[in-house]
Amino acid sequence: MKQRMRATTRLALVAALGGGVAMGIASCSLGLDESLIGSGLDGGADDTGAFDNAAPDGNDGAPPPLNPEGGICSKDEDCKGSGGCLLAKCDVPRQACVFHVCREPACTSAACGGEAGPTTCAAPKPYKYRAAVFPVGAAIGCGGALTRCFTAVYPFVFVGTSNGVLAFGAADPQSPTPFTVPITGLGFAPVQIMASGSRVYFLGQPTGAGTSSRVPIAWADVPPDPFAATIPVTTVLATLNRPSTDPLTLFPRQNDTALLVDLNVASSYPAVPLEPPLVEPLTLTSTPISFTAGSTPLAVSGTRLVMGQINGAGAAVFGFVNGAGTATPMTAPDVPIATAAPASPGVGQYLAQSADGAVFWSYVSLTAAPPAPPAVIRAVRSYFLTPNGTGAFDPAAGVDVELYAGAPAGTPTIGPVAMLDANTAMVTTASPANPTLQTDVSFVTRAPLGLVKDGAVPRRGVPITLPVSQLAAAGSNGIGYVLAVDPAAPAAPSVYVYDPACAP
DSSP states (O other): OOTGGGSOOOOOTTTTTTOOOOOOOOOOOOBOOTTTTTSOOSSOSOOTTOOOOOOOOSTTSSOOOOOOOOOBOSSGGGOOOOBTTEEEEEETTTTEEEEEESOOSTTEEOOBSSTTOTTSBOOOEEOOSEEEEEEOOSOBOGGGOGGGSEEEETTEEEEEETTEEEEEEOSSTTOSSOOEEOEESOOSOOSEEEEETTEEEEEOOOBOSSSOEEEEEEEEEOOSOTTOSOEEOEEEEEEESSOTTSOEEEEEETTTEEEEEEOOGGGTOOEEEEOSOOOSSEEEOOBOOOOOTTOEEEEEETTEEEEEEEOTTSOEEEEEEETTTSSSOEEOOOEEOGGGOSBOTTSOOEEEEOTTSOEEEEEEEESSOTTSSOOEEEEEEEEEEESSSSOOOOTTOEEEEEEEEEEETTOOOEEEEEEEETTEEEEEEEOTTSTTTOEEEEEEETTTTEEOEETTEEOOOSOBSSOGGGEEEEEETTEEEEEEOOTTOTTOOEEEEEOGGGOO
16 A cells, blocks of 8 residues: 555645745756766766755755655646646656656756745756766675665665665756765665665565574655655564575565565475565565476566576566465466577576566577577567556567677676666666677667667667676666676766666
8 A cells, every 4th residue: 555645745836836935955967976077978968067966954044845745646637746846747657746856848957946046946957868977985785786785766766885775866867966865764784675666675684593584674665755854764573484594585566565585496485475564573474386397486567476487498488476475376377478589598687667567578589599509699688578567478579679799698798677667668788899898778668669769779878888797777757777886996886877768
Protein backbone atom coordinates (compact mmCIF):
# COMPACT_ATOMS: atom_id res chain seq x y z
CA MET A 1 0.00 0.00 0.00
CA LYS A 2 1.11 3.53 -0.65
CA GLN A 3 0.39 4.92 2.83
CA ARG A 4 2.77 7.83 2.43
CA MET A 5 1.29 8.91 -0.88
CA ARG A 6 -2.23 9.15 0.48
CA ALA A 7 -1.39 12.26 2.48
CA THR A 8 -3.14 15.42 1.35
CA THR A 9 -0.97 17.76 -0.68
CA ARG A 10 0.33 20.50 1.58
CA LEU A 11 1.94 22.53 -1.15
CA ALA A 12 -0.96 24.83 -1.99
CA LEU A 13 -0.49 27.60 -4.48
CA VAL A 14 0.73 29.95 -1.74
CA ALA A 15 3.92 30.81 -3.58
CA ALA A 16 2.18 31.29 -6.90
CA LEU A 17 -0.43 33.55 -5.30
CA GLY A 18 2.08 35.82 -3.68
CA GLY A 19 2.49 34.11 -0.32
CA GLY A 20 6.17 34.97 -0.42
CA VAL A 21 7.37 31.63 0.94
CA ALA A 22 10.93 30.77 -0.07
CA MET A 23 11.43 27.49 -1.93
CA GLY A 24 15.21 27.36 -1.38
CA ILE A 25 18.04 27.08 -3.87
CA ALA A 26 18.15 24.35 -6.51
CA SER A 27 21.48 23.14 -7.80
CA CYS A 28 21.75 24.46 -11.27
CA SER A 29 25.14 24.53 -12.93
CA LEU A 30 26.01 22.35 -15.88
CA GLY A 31 29.36 20.65 -16.04
CA LEU A 32 31.61 17.88 -14.93
CA ASP A 33 33.81 17.11 -11.97
CA GLU A 34 37.06 19.03 -11.88
CA SER A 35 39.12 16.23 -13.33
CA LEU A 36 37.00 16.26 -16.49
CA ILE A 37 36.50 19.98 -17.06
CA GLY A 38 37.99 21.04 -20.35
CA SER A 39 38.23 17.51 -21.71
CA GLY A 40 35.61 18.13 -24.39
CA LEU A 41 33.06 15.68 -22.99
CA ASP A 42 29.47 15.97 -24.12
CA GLY A 43 28.25 17.48 -20.87
CA GLY A 44 26.84 20.74 -22.20
CA ALA A 45 28.09 24.19 -21.36
CA ASP A 46 30.88 24.71 -18.86
CA ASP A 47 30.27 25.73 -15.28
CA THR A 48 31.04 29.40 -15.71
CA GLY A 49 28.60 31.38 -13.65
CA ALA A 50 27.35 28.29 -11.85
CA PHE A 51 24.54 28.83 -9.41
CA ASP A 52 24.90 28.01 -5.75
CA ASN A 53 23.78 24.42 -5.33
CA ALA A 54 24.01 24.05 -1.58
CA ALA A 55 21.09 22.46 0.17
CA PRO A 56 18.54 25.07 1.29
CA ASP A 57 18.63 25.60 5.02
CA GLY A 58 16.65 28.78 5.57
CA ASN A 59 19.68 30.60 6.98
CA ASP A 60 19.83 33.20 4.22
CA GLY A 61 17.20 35.41 5.80
CA ALA A 62 14.34 33.86 3.84
CA PRO A 63 11.64 31.70 5.39
CA PRO A 64 12.31 27.94 5.28
CA PRO A 65 11.06 26.07 2.22
CA LEU A 66 7.68 24.42 2.08
CA ASN A 67 7.58 20.63 2.22
CA PRO A 68 5.42 19.48 -0.66
CA GLU A 69 3.69 16.13 -0.32
CA GLY A 70 2.90 13.94 -3.27
CA GLY A 71 -0.23 12.05 -4.07
CA ILE A 72 -1.46 9.09 -6.08
CA CYS A 73 -1.85 9.84 -9.78
CA SER A 74 -2.31 8.37 -13.23
CA LYS A 75 -1.71 11.60 -15.18
CA ASP A 76 -0.22 15.05 -14.63
CA GLU A 77 -3.64 16.61 -14.08
CA ASP A 78 -4.05 14.53 -10.91
CA CYS A 79 -1.11 16.31 -9.26
CA LYS A 80 -1.59 19.54 -7.34
CA GLY A 81 0.91 21.94 -5.89
CA SER A 82 2.50 23.63 -8.90
CA GLY A 83 3.67 27.09 -8.00
CA GLY A 84 6.80 29.16 -7.62
CA CYS A 85 9.75 26.98 -8.64
CA LEU A 86 7.88 23.69 -8.48
CA LEU A 87 5.91 21.97 -11.21
CA ALA A 88 3.86 18.95 -10.13
CA LYS A 89 4.09 16.01 -12.55
CA CYS A 90 2.96 12.38 -12.46
CA ASP A 91 5.59 9.65 -12.46
CA VAL A 92 3.18 7.19 -14.08
CA PRO A 93 4.98 3.88 -13.34
CA ARG A 94 5.15 4.81 -9.64
CA GLN A 95 1.65 6.38 -9.72
CA ALA A 96 3.23 9.14 -7.66
CA CYS A 97 3.23 12.91 -7.98
CA VAL A 98 6.73 14.39 -8.13
CA PHE A 99 7.94 17.97 -8.22
CA HIS A 100 10.25 19.27 -10.93
CA VAL A 101 12.36 22.28 -10.01
CA CYS A 102 12.84 24.87 -12.74
CA ARG A 103 13.02 22.28 -15.55
CA GLU A 104 10.74 23.82 -18.15
CA PRO A 105 11.27 23.80 -21.08
CA ALA A 106 12.78 20.33 -21.51
CA CYS A 107 16.56 19.89 -21.29
CA THR A 108 16.98 23.04 -19.23
CA SER A 109 17.20 23.80 -15.53
CA ALA A 110 17.67 26.89 -13.43
CA ALA A 111 18.21 28.18 -9.91
CA CYS A 112 15.20 28.71 -7.67
CA GLY A 113 15.36 32.09 -5.97
CA GLY A 114 17.64 35.07 -6.37
CA GLU A 115 17.15 38.63 -7.57
CA ALA A 116 13.88 37.79 -9.31
CA GLY A 117 12.34 36.63 -6.05
CA PRO A 118 12.58 33.70 -3.63
CA THR A 119 10.07 31.54 -5.49
CA THR A 120 11.04 32.44 -9.06
CA CYS A 121 13.21 30.46 -11.44
CA ALA A 122 16.27 32.20 -12.79
CA ALA A 123 17.11 32.17 -16.49
CA PRO A 124 17.23 28.53 -17.68
CA LYS A 125 20.48 26.92 -18.74
CA PRO A 126 20.38 24.13 -21.34
CA TYR A 127 21.95 20.75 -20.81
CA LYS A 128 22.75 17.92 -23.20
CA TYR A 129 22.14 14.19 -23.52
CA ARG A 130 24.86 13.54 -20.96
CA ALA A 131 23.86 16.23 -18.54
CA ALA A 132 26.55 16.01 -15.87
CA VAL A 133 29.11 13.98 -13.96
CA PHE A 134 29.38 14.36 -10.20
CA PRO A 135 31.75 12.86 -7.61
CA VAL A 136 30.52 10.53 -4.87
CA GLY A 137 33.32 11.40 -2.47
CA ALA A 138 33.87 8.00 -0.86
CA ALA A 139 34.59 4.39 -1.78
CA ILE A 140 31.67 2.07 -2.52
CA GLY A 141 30.21 0.03 0.34
CA CYS A 142 28.30 -3.26 0.13
CA GLY A 143 31.60 -5.11 0.12
CA GLY A 144 32.50 -3.41 -3.16
CA ALA A 145 29.48 -4.85 -5.00
CA LEU A 146 28.61 -1.61 -6.73
CA THR A 147 25.53 -2.98 -8.54
CA ARG A 148 23.99 -3.68 -5.10
CA CYS A 149 24.87 -0.27 -3.68
CA PHE A 150 23.27 2.16 -6.14
CA THR A 151 19.68 3.16 -6.86
CA ALA A 152 17.47 6.15 -7.57
CA VAL A 153 14.03 7.35 -6.55
CA TYR A 154 13.36 10.84 -7.81
CA PRO A 155 14.20 13.39 -6.44
CA PHE A 156 17.21 11.55 -4.95
CA VAL A 157 20.03 9.24 -6.01
CA PHE A 158 21.31 6.80 -3.36
CA VAL A 159 24.88 5.50 -3.15
CA GLY A 160 26.13 3.14 -0.46
CA THR A 161 29.65 4.06 0.52
CA SER A 162 32.29 3.22 3.11
CA ASN A 163 31.11 6.37 4.92
CA GLY A 164 27.45 5.34 4.95
CA VAL A 165 24.59 5.76 2.49
CA LEU A 166 24.55 9.10 0.68
CA ALA A 167 21.41 10.64 -0.83
CA PHE A 168 22.17 13.15 -3.60
CA GLY A 169 19.59 15.69 -4.74
CA ALA A 170 18.52 14.88 -8.30
CA ALA A 171 16.12 17.71 -9.08
CA ASP A 172 18.75 19.40 -11.29
CA PRO A 173 20.17 16.87 -13.80
CA GLN A 174 23.06 19.14 -14.75
CA SER A 175 24.48 19.87 -11.30
CA PRO A 176 28.16 18.84 -11.00
CA THR A 177 27.95 19.00 -7.19
CA PRO A 178 24.45 18.06 -6.03
CA PHE A 179 23.74 18.57 -2.36
CA THR A 180 23.39 15.56 -0.06
CA VAL A 181 20.52 14.99 2.36
CA PRO A 182 21.12 13.24 5.71
CA ILE A 183 19.63 9.76 6.06
CA THR A 184 18.43 9.20 9.64
CA GLY A 185 17.50 6.00 11.41
CA LEU A 186 19.52 3.51 9.35
CA GLY A 187 20.95 1.29 12.05
CA PHE A 188 23.38 -0.87 10.06
CA ALA A 189 25.75 -0.94 7.10
CA PRO A 190 23.71 -2.33 4.19
CA VAL A 191 24.87 -5.08 1.86
CA GLN A 192 22.13 -4.14 -0.63
CA ILE A 193 20.19 -0.97 -1.45
CA MET A 194 17.14 -1.34 -3.69
CA ALA A 195 14.35 0.92 -4.94
CA SER A 196 10.76 -0.24 -5.21
CA GLY A 197 8.35 2.39 -6.46
CA SER A 198 8.66 5.33 -4.07
CA ARG A 199 10.50 3.39 -1.38
CA VAL A 200 14.13 2.46 -0.84
CA TYR A 201 14.96 -0.75 1.01
CA PHE A 202 18.19 -1.59 2.83
CA LEU A 203 19.30 -5.17 3.55
CA GLY A 204 21.91 -5.99 6.18
CA GLN A 205 24.17 -8.97 6.75
CA PRO A 206 22.33 -11.89 8.43
CA THR A 207 23.72 -13.24 11.70
CA GLY A 208 23.12 -16.26 13.91
CA ALA A 209 23.60 -20.01 13.93
CA GLY A 210 21.35 -22.91 13.07
CA THR A 211 18.34 -23.00 10.77
CA SER A 212 17.21 -19.42 11.43
CA SER A 213 18.92 -16.06 11.35
CA ARG A 214 18.51 -12.43 12.35
CA VAL A 215 18.32 -10.10 9.37
CA PRO A 216 18.56 -6.28 9.54
CA ILE A 217 16.02 -4.66 7.21
CA ALA A 218 15.20 -0.99 6.74
CA TRP A 219 13.12 1.14 4.43
CA ALA A 220 12.49 4.79 3.63
CA ASP A 221 9.44 6.39 2.07
CA VAL A 222 11.34 8.78 -0.18
CA PRO A 223 9.98 12.31 0.28
CA PRO A 224 8.70 13.98 -2.89
CA ASP A 225 10.02 17.31 -1.61
CA PRO A 226 13.19 18.11 -3.61
CA PHE A 227 14.35 20.28 -0.66
CA ALA A 228 13.71 17.74 2.11
CA ALA A 229 15.94 18.33 5.14
CA THR A 230 16.26 14.62 5.98
CA ILE A 231 15.23 11.20 4.71
CA PRO A 232 13.93 9.18 7.69
CA VAL A 233 14.56 5.43 7.65
CA THR A 234 12.83 2.76 9.75
CA THR A 235 15.05 -0.14 10.84
CA VAL A 236 13.89 -3.52 12.13
CA LEU A 237 15.68 -6.73 13.08
CA ALA A 238 13.74 -9.67 11.67
CA THR A 239 13.90 -13.37 12.40
CA LEU A 240 14.05 -15.38 9.17
CA ASN A 241 13.61 -19.14 8.85
CA ARG A 242 16.81 -19.47 6.84
CA PRO A 243 20.42 -19.97 8.01
CA SER A 244 22.66 -16.91 8.03
CA THR A 245 25.02 -18.61 5.57
CA ASP A 246 22.43 -18.52 2.77
CA PRO A 247 22.81 -15.59 0.34
CA LEU A 248 19.84 -13.18 0.32
CA THR A 249 18.68 -10.58 -2.18
CA LEU A 250 15.83 -8.13 -2.55
CA PHE A 251 13.69 -7.63 -5.66
CA PRO A 252 11.26 -4.73 -6.24
CA ARG A 253 7.61 -5.79 -6.02
CA GLN A 254 4.32 -4.07 -6.79
CA ASN A 255 2.88 -1.31 -4.58
CA ASP A 256 6.28 -0.25 -3.21
CA THR A 257 6.83 -3.65 -1.57
CA ALA A 258 9.81 -6.01 -1.85
CA LEU A 259 10.49 -9.72 -2.21
CA LEU A 260 13.25 -11.20 -0.07
CA VAL A 261 14.69 -14.27 -1.81
CA ASP A 262 17.12 -16.87 -0.53
CA LEU A 263 19.45 -17.63 -3.45
CA ASN A 264 20.42 -21.09 -2.21
CA VAL A 265 19.30 -23.43 -5.00
CA ALA A 266 19.50 -26.40 -2.64
CA SER A 267 16.77 -24.77 -0.55
CA SER A 268 14.59 -24.15 -3.67
CA TYR A 269 14.89 -20.37 -3.50
CA PRO A 270 12.57 -19.63 -0.54
CA ALA A 271 10.96 -16.18 -0.71
CA VAL A 272 8.92 -13.89 1.53
CA PRO A 273 7.32 -10.49 0.75
CA LEU A 274 8.14 -7.34 2.72
CA GLU A 275 5.15 -5.03 3.04
CA PRO A 276 5.82 -2.02 5.29
CA PRO A 277 5.09 -0.98 7.91
CA LEU A 278 7.20 -3.72 9.50
CA VAL A 279 7.04 -3.84 13.30
CA GLU A 280 9.20 -5.70 15.79
CA PRO A 281 9.07 -8.44 16.92
CA LEU A 282 9.08 -9.49 13.28
CA THR A 283 9.22 -13.10 12.12
CA LEU A 284 9.54 -13.76 8.39
CA THR A 285 8.62 -17.18 7.04
CA SER A 286 9.92 -17.83 3.56
CA THR A 287 8.38 -20.43 1.25
CA PRO A 288 10.31 -22.56 -1.30
CA ILE A 289 9.25 -22.59 -4.93
CA SER A 290 9.27 -25.20 -7.69
CA PHE A 291 11.20 -24.41 -10.87
CA THR A 292 12.89 -25.88 -13.93
CA ALA A 293 16.38 -27.17 -13.24
CA GLY A 294 18.96 -24.55 -14.15
CA SER A 295 16.63 -21.57 -13.74
CA THR A 296 17.39 -18.83 -11.22
CA PRO A 297 15.43 -15.86 -9.79
CA LEU A 298 15.95 -12.84 -12.04
CA ALA A 299 13.28 -10.19 -11.40
CA VAL A 300 9.74 -9.59 -10.19
CA SER A 301 6.85 -8.47 -12.37
CA GLY A 302 3.95 -7.38 -10.17
CA THR A 303 3.82 -10.22 -7.62
CA ARG A 304 5.27 -12.78 -10.05
CA LEU A 305 8.83 -13.93 -9.57
CA VAL A 306 10.59 -14.22 -12.95
CA MET A 307 12.73 -17.34 -13.22
CA GLY A 308 14.98 -17.92 -16.22
CA GLN A 309 18.09 -19.36 -17.75
CA ILE A 310 20.23 -19.51 -20.87
CA ASN A 311 20.93 -23.20 -21.24
CA GLY A 312 23.98 -24.91 -22.69
CA ALA A 313 22.45 -24.93 -26.17
CA GLY A 314 22.03 -21.14 -26.13
CA ALA A 315 18.25 -21.19 -25.65
CA ALA A 316 16.63 -18.57 -23.39
CA VAL A 317 13.73 -19.76 -21.26
CA PHE A 318 11.66 -17.83 -18.71
CA GLY A 319 8.83 -18.63 -16.36
CA PHE A 320 6.63 -17.01 -13.71
CA VAL A 321 6.10 -18.10 -10.14
CA ASN A 322 2.74 -16.55 -9.27
CA GLY A 323 2.35 -15.47 -5.68
CA ALA A 324 6.03 -16.00 -4.87
CA GLY A 325 6.58 -15.60 -1.15
CA THR A 326 3.06 -16.61 -0.20
CA ALA A 327 2.15 -19.94 1.36
CA THR A 328 0.93 -21.27 -2.01
CA PRO A 329 3.23 -20.16 -4.86
CA MET A 330 2.17 -21.45 -8.27
CA THR A 331 4.75 -22.12 -10.99
CA ALA A 332 3.58 -21.43 -14.54
CA PRO A 333 4.91 -23.29 -17.61
CA ASP A 334 8.21 -22.08 -19.05
CA VAL A 335 8.17 -19.80 -22.08
CA PRO A 336 11.08 -19.99 -24.57
CA ILE A 337 12.16 -16.77 -26.28
CA ALA A 338 13.00 -18.36 -29.61
CA THR A 339 13.99 -15.08 -31.26
CA ALA A 340 16.74 -14.65 -28.66
CA ALA A 341 18.69 -17.77 -29.70
CA PRO A 342 21.54 -18.39 -29.90
CA ALA A 343 22.46 -16.72 -26.62
CA SER A 344 25.68 -16.98 -24.67
CA PRO A 345 25.42 -18.94 -21.41
CA GLY A 346 27.64 -18.20 -18.47
CA VAL A 347 28.81 -14.70 -19.46
CA GLY A 348 26.19 -12.69 -17.62
CA GLN A 349 22.83 -11.15 -18.27
CA TYR A 350 21.17 -8.10 -16.75
CA LEU A 351 17.55 -7.38 -15.93
CA ALA A 352 15.74 -4.32 -14.65
CA GLN A 353 12.12 -3.55 -13.88
CA SER A 354 9.85 -0.54 -13.61
CA ALA A 355 7.54 0.25 -10.73
CA ASP A 356 4.53 -1.00 -12.71
CA GLY A 357 6.06 -4.41 -13.41
CA ALA A 358 7.66 -4.00 -16.84
CA VAL A 359 10.83 -6.13 -17.10
CA PHE A 360 13.80 -5.41 -19.37
CA TRP A 361 16.43 -8.04 -20.22
CA SER A 362 19.86 -7.65 -21.87
CA TYR A 363 22.23 -10.47 -22.90
CA VAL A 364 24.96 -11.52 -25.35
CA SER A 365 23.82 -12.84 -28.74
CA LEU A 366 26.09 -15.27 -30.62
CA THR A 367 26.54 -16.03 -34.31
CA ALA A 368 26.19 -19.76 -33.70
CA ALA A 369 24.74 -21.92 -30.97
CA PRO A 370 27.33 -23.17 -28.48
CA PRO A 371 29.42 -25.19 -28.49
CA ALA A 372 29.58 -25.20 -32.31
CA PRO A 373 32.51 -23.07 -33.54
CA PRO A 374 32.92 -20.33 -34.32
CA ALA A 375 30.92 -19.07 -31.34
CA VAL A 376 31.63 -15.37 -31.74
CA ILE A 377 29.64 -12.47 -30.38
CA ARG A 378 27.13 -11.03 -32.81
CA ALA A 379 25.49 -8.37 -30.63
CA VAL A 380 24.30 -7.24 -27.26
CA ARG A 381 20.56 -7.76 -27.62
CA SER A 382 17.78 -6.61 -25.31
CA TYR A 383 14.10 -7.37 -24.79
CA PHE A 384 11.19 -5.74 -23.04
CA LEU A 385 10.22 -9.08 -21.53
CA THR A 386 6.94 -7.98 -19.92
CA PRO A 387 4.90 -4.81 -20.47
CA ASN A 388 3.58 -4.59 -16.90
CA GLY A 389 2.87 -6.61 -13.77
CA THR A 390 0.22 -8.82 -15.37
CA GLY A 391 1.31 -9.12 -19.02
CA ALA A 392 2.81 -12.22 -20.64
CA PHE A 393 6.36 -12.59 -21.89
CA ASP A 394 6.81 -10.88 -25.27
CA PRO A 395 9.17 -12.75 -27.62
CA ALA A 396 8.87 -10.04 -30.29
CA ALA A 397 10.01 -7.02 -28.26
CA GLY A 398 13.75 -7.47 -28.88
CA VAL A 399 16.33 -5.18 -30.44
CA ASP A 400 20.08 -5.25 -31.10
CA VAL A 401 21.68 -2.54 -28.98
CA GLU A 402 25.26 -2.97 -30.20
CA LEU A 403 26.84 -5.05 -32.99
CA TYR A 404 30.29 -6.65 -32.83
CA ALA A 405 32.40 -7.82 -35.75
CA GLY A 406 33.74 -11.19 -34.73
CA ALA A 407 34.49 -10.57 -31.05
CA PRO A 408 35.45 -13.90 -29.47
CA ALA A 409 32.93 -15.43 -27.09
CA GLY A 410 33.71 -14.34 -23.57
CA THR A 411 34.76 -10.80 -24.51
CA PRO A 412 33.18 -8.51 -21.88
CA THR A 413 30.51 -6.70 -23.88
CA ILE A 414 27.43 -6.44 -21.66
CA GLY A 415 26.93 -4.08 -18.74
CA PRO A 416 24.21 -3.14 -16.25
CA VAL A 417 20.80 -1.88 -17.37
CA ALA A 418 18.09 0.25 -15.78
CA MET A 419 14.51 1.23 -16.56
CA LEU A 420 13.80 4.96 -16.52
CA ASP A 421 10.09 4.35 -16.87
CA ALA A 422 7.88 1.57 -18.28
CA ASN A 423 8.76 2.51 -21.88
CA THR A 424 12.46 3.43 -21.66
CA ALA A 425 15.55 1.45 -20.65
CA MET A 426 19.20 2.41 -20.39
CA VAL A 427 21.82 -0.10 -21.54
CA THR A 428 25.59 -0.08 -21.04
CA THR A 429 27.69 -1.94 -23.63
CA ALA A 430 31.37 -2.28 -24.41
CA SER A 431 32.50 -0.03 -27.25
CA PRO A 432 33.25 -2.26 -30.28
CA ALA A 433 36.51 -0.47 -31.01
CA ASN A 434 37.86 -0.88 -27.47
CA PRO A 435 35.68 -3.28 -25.48
CA THR A 436 38.03 -3.75 -22.54
CA LEU A 437 38.51 -0.05 -21.78
CA GLN A 438 35.46 1.86 -22.99
CA THR A 439 31.68 1.75 -22.43
CA ASP A 440 28.82 3.22 -24.45
CA VAL A 441 25.50 4.25 -22.92
CA SER A 442 22.38 3.78 -25.05
CA PHE A 443 18.62 4.03 -24.56
CA VAL A 444 15.93 1.72 -25.88
CA THR A 445 12.21 2.47 -26.14
CA ARG A 446 9.35 0.00 -26.25
CA ALA A 447 6.95 2.11 -28.31
CA PRO A 448 8.27 2.61 -30.88
CA LEU A 449 10.64 -0.32 -30.39
CA GLY A 450 14.18 0.78 -31.10
CA LEU A 451 17.19 2.78 -29.98
CA VAL A 452 17.10 6.50 -29.30
CA LYS A 453 18.69 8.00 -32.41
CA ASP A 454 21.11 10.83 -33.06
CA GLY A 455 20.13 11.41 -36.65
CA ALA A 456 20.48 8.09 -38.48
CA VAL A 457 22.59 6.29 -35.86
CA PRO A 458 21.95 5.24 -32.25
CA ARG A 459 22.61 7.99 -29.75
CA ARG A 460 25.38 6.84 -27.38
CA GLY A 461 26.76 10.12 -26.08
CA VAL A 462 30.37 10.31 -24.94
CA PRO A 463 31.88 6.93 -23.94
CA ILE A 464 32.83 6.23 -20.34
CA THR A 465 36.51 5.30 -20.27
CA LEU A 466 36.01 2.23 -18.08
CA PRO A 467 34.98 -1.36 -18.86
CA VAL A 468 31.39 -2.48 -18.29
CA SER A 469 32.50 -4.45 -15.22
CA GLN A 470 33.18 -1.21 -13.32
CA LEU A 471 29.65 0.22 -13.64
CA ALA A 472 26.22 0.14 -12.03
CA ALA A 473 23.01 1.61 -13.44
CA ALA A 474 19.85 3.19 -12.04
CA GLY A 475 16.94 5.20 -13.40
CA SER A 476 13.99 7.21 -12.14
CA ASN A 477 11.49 9.69 -13.53
CA GLY A 478 12.97 9.64 -17.05
CA ILE A 479 16.62 10.20 -16.04
CA GLY A 480 19.39 7.57 -16.17
CA TYR A 481 22.36 7.32 -13.82
CA VAL A 482 25.60 5.32 -14.20
CA LEU A 483 27.88 4.76 -11.22
CA ALA A 484 31.49 4.32 -12.33
CA VAL A 485 34.40 3.12 -10.20
CA ASP A 486 37.92 3.36 -11.61
CA PRO A 487 40.07 0.52 -10.18
CA ALA A 488 42.98 2.96 -10.16
CA ALA A 489 41.02 5.34 -7.90
CA PRO A 490 38.50 3.24 -5.94
CA ALA A 491 37.95 6.00 -3.38
CA ALA A 492 36.72 8.41 -6.07
CA PRO A 493 33.61 7.01 -7.80
CA SER A 494 31.56 9.20 -10.11
CA VAL A 495 27.93 9.29 -11.20
CA TYR A 496 27.08 10.07 -14.83
CA VAL A 497 23.66 11.61 -15.50
CA TYR A 498 21.78 11.05 -18.79
CA ASP A 499 18.54 12.48 -20.16
CA PRO A 500 17.46 10.56 -23.29
CA ALA A 501 14.94 13.27 -24.11
CA CYS A 502 17.85 15.54 -25.02
CA ALA A 503 19.16 13.48 -27.92
CA PRO A 504 19.16 15.70 -31.05
